[in-house]
Amino acid sequence: DAMVIQNPRYQVTQFGKPVTLSCSQTLNHNVMYWYQQKSSQAPKLLFHYYDKDFNNEADTPDNFQSRRPNTSFCFLDIRSPGLGDAAMYLCATTLSGLNTEAFFGQGTRLTVV
């Protein structure tokens, strides 16, 4: 009964080759987040969707894009992965406007070779 599911768990991509990470949720939450987490660092918010509205963090590189075709699914596209993009990518969801926590997926570990 996983609620936030990320696929794949592990992804290896070549330097410069576009890659897409996926996230799905069964919670019907209207807010979905993508975080980047590097070793021994805090999860860093890349962007989030509030319903269909996309909200980019000011310091998120243009190399990172996102799509949310419907409430349940959200994708993270890395257009030209560099070695510095190797990290754990976490998807999370929540309900807006309420004191609800964020629910996280298990993450996708991205390796760039």
Next chain:
Amino acid sequence: AQTVTQSQPEMSVQEAETVTLSCTYDTSESDYYLFWYKQPPSRQMILVIRQEAYKQQNATENRFSVNFQKAAKSFSLKISDSQLGDAAMYFCAYRRANTGNQFYFGTGTSLTVIP
């Protein structure tokens, strides 16, 4: 972005003892939410405990409790009767109450529980 600071990269505690993890944050807002999350090795992040800033009473969840000092912008987590399963990374997180939906995380504290 809000700043959340966890000054203890690593902590250890003897099994059955008590440990306190510290967290401070920077905000100009009066209403917000604070959370402690646990991230076991290779497993997903899960909520430990939450606190609403407008509540003076400290939150408690079984062996986990917080010491929320709003004026000092401090939000520490106390784990009582530590168990081996408590070993994990612990992240403090901040969320605005009224505008935006972003969660901001601290750098984490790695907790080791010694048998």
